Amino acid sequence: MKKIFLAFLISFGAFAQSTISVIPKPQSIVQGKGKFVWNENTQIAVSDDNLEAKEVAEQLALRIKIVTNKQQNVVTGKGSNRVLFSKNNQIEKEGYVLKVTSSGVNIEASNPIGHFYGLQTLLQLFPTEVLSSSYQPKLILSLPECTIKDQPRFEYRGVMMDVGRYFFSVSFIKKLVDVIAAHKLNVLHLHLTEDQGWRIEIKKYPRLTEVGSIRKESMLGHYRDQKYDGKPHGGFYTQDEIRDLVAYAQRKFVTIVPEIEMPGHALAAIAAYPELGCTGEQYEVGTKWGVEERVYCPNEKTFEFLENVLTEVIDLFPSQYIHIGGDECPKNAWKNSKFCQDLMKKEGLKDEHELQSYFIRRIDKFVTSKGRKIIGWDEILEGGLSPNATVMSWRGVEGGITAAKQKHDVIMTPNSHMYLDYYQGNPATEPLAIGGFLPVEKTYSFEPFSPELTKEESKYIKGVQANLWTEYISKPEQAEYMLFPRALATAEIGWSSKEKDFSDFGKRMTKHFERLNQMAVNYSTAYYNVSFVTEKNKFNQPLVSLKSNDPSGIIRYTLDGTKPNTKSLVYTDSKKIAVTGDRTIAAAYFTKAGKMLGSVTSKSYVISKSTGKSYSLATEPKRYTGGEKYALTNGIRGDINSNEPWVGFSGTNFDFTLDLGQKTFFSNVSVGFQGAYSSWIMPPKNIEILISNDDISYKSIKKMELGNAVKTENFVQQLNISIGNNNARYIKIIAENYGKLPAGHPGQGTLAWLFVDEISVR
Numbered sequence: 079m080k081k082i083f084l085a086f087l088i089s090f091g092a093f094a095q096s097t098i099s100v101i102p103k104p105q106s107i108v109q110g111k112g113k114f115v116w117n118e119n120t121q122i123a124v125s126d127d128n129l130e131a132k133e134v135a136e137q138l139a140l141r142i143k144i145v146t147n148k149q150q151n152v153v154t155g156k157g158s159n160r161v162l163f164s165k166n167n168q169i170e171k172e173g174y175v176l177k178v179t180s181s182g183v184n185i186e187a188s189n190p191i192g193h194f195y196g197l198q199t200l201l202q203l204f205p206t207e208v209l210s211s212s213y214q215p216k217l218i219l220s221l222p223e224c225t226i227k228d229q230p231r232f233e234y235r236g237v238m239m240d241v242g243r244y245f246f247s248v249s250f251i252k253k254l255v256d257v258i259a260a261h262k263l264n265v266l267h268l269h270l271t272e273d274q275g276w277r278i279e280i281k282k283y284p285r286l287t288e289v290g291s292i293r294k295e296s297m298l299g300h301y302r303d304q305k306y307d308g309k310p311h312g313g314f315y316t317q318d319e320i321r322d323l324v325a326y327a328q329r330k331f332v333t334i335v336p337e338i339e340m341p342g343h344a345l346a347a348i349a350a351y352p353e354l355g356c357t358g359e360q361y362e363v364g365t366k367w368g369v370e371e372r373v374y375c376p377n378e379k380t381f382e383f384l385e386n387v388l389t390e391v392i393d394l395f396p397s398q399y400i401h402i403g404g405d406e407c408p409k410n411a412w413k414n415s416k417f418c419q420d421l422m423k424k425e426g427l428k429d430e431h432e433l434q435s436y437f438i439r440r441i442d443k444f445v446t447s448k449g450r451k452i453i454g455w456d457e458i459l460e461g462g463l464s465p466n467a468t469v470m471s472w473r474g475v476e477g478g479i480t481a482a483k484q485k486h487d488v489i490m491t492p493n494s495h496m497y498l499d500y501y502q503g504n505p506a507t508e509p510l511a512i513g514g515f516l517p518v519e520k521t522y523s524f525e526p527f528s529p530e531l532t533k534e535e536s537k538y539i540k541g542v543q544a545n546l547w548t549e550y551i552s553k554p555e556q557a558e559y560m561l562f563p564r565a566l567a568t569a570e571i572g573w574s575s576k577e578k579d580f581s582d583f584g585k586r587m588t589k590h591f592e593r594l595n596q597m598a599v600n601y602s603t604a605y606y607n608v609s610f611v612t613e614k615n616k617f618n619q620p621l622v623s624l625k626s627n628d629p630s631g632i633i634r635y636t637l638d639g640t641k642p643n644t645k646s647l648v649y650t651d652s653k654k655i656a657v658t659g660d661r662t663i664a665a666a667y668f669t670k671a672g673k674m675l676g677s678v679t680s681k682s683y684v685i686s687k688s689t690g691k692s693y694s695l696a697t698e699p700k701r702y703t704g705g706e707k708y709a710l711t712n713g714i715r716g717d718i719n720s721n722e723p724w725v726g727f728s729g730t731n732f733d734f735t736l737d738l739g740q741k742t743f744f745s746n747v748s749v750g751f752q753g754a755y756s757s758w759i760m761p762p763k764n765i766e767i768l769i770s771n772d773d774i775s776y777k778s779i780k781k782m783e784l785g786n787a788v789k790t791e792n793f794v795q796q797l798n799i800s801i802g803n804n805n806a807r808y809i810k811i812i813a814e815n816y817g818k819l820p821a822g823h824p825g826q827g828t829l830a831w832l833f834v835d836e837i838s839v840r
Contacts, residue, residue: 097222099589100202101566102262102573103582110223112180116142121160123153128165133329134193135163138200145207145214158182161200163193172264173229176200178221191331198260199226202593209596232526234489234541235572236265236335237565239557240548242272242343243367245291245313250554252326257562257599259330261569266327267335267401267543270315273345273364277314278336278394282386283351287314290346293363297549300510301367301756302718302792320394328396335453336395340384341374341437342407347383348372354380356415367549368756369406369824376437377417385444392448399468400445404438405455408824427461435461442466453489456481470543472496479528482538491543494701495524496568498560499547503604505719507677509559510550513757515722518587518605519580519627522567527576544568555600562594562601563587584627606676608633608665612712618690618739620657620683620713624649626667631675635665641678642666657683657713683713687744688736688809688839696733702726704835710734715750716835718792723836724752729829732762732813736837741771743805746840747780748798751813752833755790755823760816760830767799769806776810788820809839 098107122139124131132152138161139150156162158181166186169175174196175186185196203221207214237258239246255266270278276290292312298305315323327334345364348355355361356375364370374380392400409430412418418433427433438454442464445452453468456477463469468487471478478488490496493514498521500514521544527536544565551557566587570578587605594601611623624633634646635655639662649655655663664680683689688711704725706712716723751761764783768776780801816830 098203098224099586100199100226101583101586101590102570103575103586104199104226104228105575106227108225110179112223114178114180114183114221114223116219116221117159118148119159121153121157122150123155123157123160123162125156125162125164126154128163129154131163131165131187131190131193134190134197135161137194137329138197141201141208142219144212145210145217146219147213147215161185163187163196170229172233173227174199176224176226176228178203178224180223183221194259194331195228195262198262199228201260202590206589206592206596209593211596211598230262230573231575232539232541232572234265234543235263235569236267236489236541236543237263237561237568238267238269238337238491238543238545240269240272240546241277242269242275242339242346243548244296244311244552245275245277246554246557248315248319248323250557251323253554254557254561255323255327255330255332257597258565258569259327259332260597261566262573263565263569264331265333265335265541265543267337267545269337269339269547271337271339271343271346273343273370274367275312275363276346276350278320278391279314279316280387280390281317282390283383285350286347286387288350290350290363293346293365295365296552297365297367300792301549302754304791306365317390317394324395333397334395335397335399335401336391337401337403338384338387338391339403340441341376341434342405343370343403344374345370345372348374351383354383356411356418369408371408371410371824373407373411374437375411375415375417376421376433376440381440384441388441388445389448392445392450398451399453400450401453401470402438402441402445403454404434404458405472406824407434407457408826409434410826429461431461433461434458435464438467439464468540472545475528478539479530482531482535485535485538487538487540489541489543490524490526490539491545492524493545495521496542496544497547498544498564499549499551501720502560502564502602503607503677504679506680508604509556511560512547512550513719513721513754515720516564517607518564518567521564522570522578522580522583524571525576525578526571542568542572558600559602562599563590563605566590580627588628603676606631606667608635608667608676608679610663610665610679610681612681612706612714614690614708614712615656617656620685620690622655622657622663622681623651624655624665626676628667628675630670632668632670633665634668635663637661637663639664639680639682642668642674644668644672657685660684681714684715684836684838685713686748686838686840687738687742688837689713691736691738693734693736693837695735697727697730699725699727701728702831702833710835710837711736712836714836715796716752716794716833718752718754718794721752721833724833725835726759727815727832727834729815729817730832731815732811732832732834734811734834734837735773736809736811736839737773738807738809738839741805741807742839743803744801744809744839745803746798746800747809747811748796748836748838748840749811749813750835751795751797752793752835753789753795754792754833755788756792758819758823758825758828758831759833760788760819761795762813762832763816765797765799765811765813767801768810768812769804770808770810771806773808776808779804811837
């Protein structure tokens with residue numbers, strides 16, 4: 079018999095839109111006019127042929143007991159005034175059909191997984207207080223009459239939690255399991271080993287936790303500050319704790335995928351067992367964030383060690399996937415190792431990338447012999463992909479596309495959309511983060527299928543994953559803040575249909591915030607933050623539009639940078655803000671009742687002769703565009719807290735031509751460059767300024783060598799260049815890209831990025 083096909087068309091009436099708010103969005107909802115109200119005689123039941131669903135039904139019984147303070151027992155058999163878990167073998171594995179009538183509720187599924195996901199939807203139909211952890215005496219448990227048919231789009235829907243940089247307790251990981259499972263995410267990837275800490279007990283190698291789990295101190299503030307807190311940090315999970323955690327997650331149908339990093343990100347292990355490195359030297363567990371040069375040596379001792387470790391890991395985790403890392407492995411240690419060079423000659427390997435492939439293939443063969451599959455970050459493509467490997471594509475989607483074309487399974491997790499350690503609001507008002515800018519709307523916009531793939535190749539895209547790296551996240555509440563609500567957007571990408579409507583998602587998400595409150599989740603409210611769009615008016619002045627994701631409230635602003643309040647100016651689209659002089663605009667979102675939600679967003683404008691003027695670039699940026707059409711002359715200077723306002727060029731020079739509109743007197747040109755060593759952003763080697771009146775013949779009026787000194791901290795190089803009195807219409811600025819990254823840099827030999835912002839002419 080053919081399986082039931084669940085239509086992808088969402089059918090909502092106006093009434094449904096106002097009362098039903100589910101994340102991730104079900105494939106089909108049809109709502110009636112009535113409701114079901116729970117009373118003292120309501121029962122929770124499983125059908126006679128569906129006793130395997132009893133454990134899921136008991137989860138509902140426990141939830142009802144918590145909020146009503148009344149014992150709920152699960153019974154068998156059909157009947158009215160019941161929430162019935164019934165069997166329907168025609169429904170796909172993770173799918174369900176949920177029917178609510180005035181006389182009862184029926185959740186149909188072919189197996190307990192489907193029943194569990196039907197239960198999660200049911201809980202979102204109740205008033206939000208049903209998710210409370212305490213007795214709710216005034217709660218009326220009512221449900222809207224409806225029929226929901228649902229099943230997931232992708233089989234893998236994951237979140238990665240880095241517990242290597244900072245250790246997080248078992249109780250927090252269990253809470254995380256609860257929250258992601260409630261949103262139909264089914265994989266928790268635990269990043270268990272790092273340069274800065276080994277977090278899992280391995281019986282055969284006790285020094286991994288005795289030595290490798292503790293570092294003497296951690297970085298304080300941002301990496302660029304190069305400061306340390308002087309406080310030891312440690313922690314690890316015992317094998318008993320791992321077994322308990324795995325069993326707990328299984329009850330919520332969450333698979334825990336363990337990651338044991340190799341061949342890089344291995345300093346904690348090498349500190350415990352120095353013979354695993356290429357020199358045998360004794361090292362300390364890592365204290366500095368970033369990419370570490372000291373990596374595993376691909377000798378037989380290392381492979382014996384890793385096979386023994388993986389044997390214990392495989393015994394603890396029933397996951398079909400065993401993550402072996404494979405990312406960010408510098409090759410200098412191998413280049414300088416006689417053993418490695420001799421091994422390359424013996425095995426016919428042409429370079430160190432092929433040596434890494436040799437390493438991964440050895441591990442792949444072992445893991446496959448244990449009946450499991452390896453999964454690794456997209457660097458495992460370098461030097462040739464191991465036969466049975468699944469690729470986790472993080473450096474954009476290109477690695478995933480390449481792997482899918484080679485008929486390898488892929489999990490899409492591009493840093494552009496899925497790295498939840500990036501800022502989600504204005505860095506000035508957000509907790510310290512690694513950098514970047516990733517609001518929830520950008521995460522939500524991600525589409526895992528690439529148009530470059532054929533229909534057949536697209537079958538290898540198995541799902542999506544959001545990643546939380548924790549260099550700057552040491553506490554559970556901060557982890558929750560960075561995860562949510564962006565993990566909700568990830569859930570919807572993985573579960574719901576391809577068609578996306580962020581406005582609709584936002585409406586459901588604001589309702590969902592009430593549920594997260596009940597679950598004691600410390601989520602971010604950056605969704606409400608006001609965004610700035612700067613255009614230019616007919617006078618070439620910056621013209622600022624203010625927007626919020628939620629149109630139901632009021633945007634208030636000030637023109638002197640002070641915090642807006644309920645008496646501040648009200649913004650309307652009919653009266654955009656013209657910036658006529660240097661000023662700071664601060665804006666915030668308010669409810670109609672006067673409560674401010676989100677944080678204050680501000681922009682400082684510096685007005686000059688170039689502000690609002692048109693320009694052209696010899697090479698148009700593709701990835702870092704500054705966010706606006708005229709980002710280099712919009713009056714807003716970039717800073718080190720965010721890459722959003724910067725215009726970036728990978729490996730190419732900055733070649734900029736400004737049209738002042740007419741011959742104009744000027745004597746100073748200001749231009750800003752960013753330096754961010756750890757992000758591969760380097761200042762230019764030199765800069766040249768030229769002028770013209772016809773945009774054909776140019777005269778050089780200033781050329782400056784900027785030196786080759788390398789700074790490892792982040793900085794803004796603001797050049798204010800005096801050029802004497804000039805009168806011209808066109809100004810050309812050429813800055814030479816740094817070129818290949820220097821020796822000792824993790825990306826040595828790779829072309830550098832050149833980041834530029836705000837050209838001011840005075």
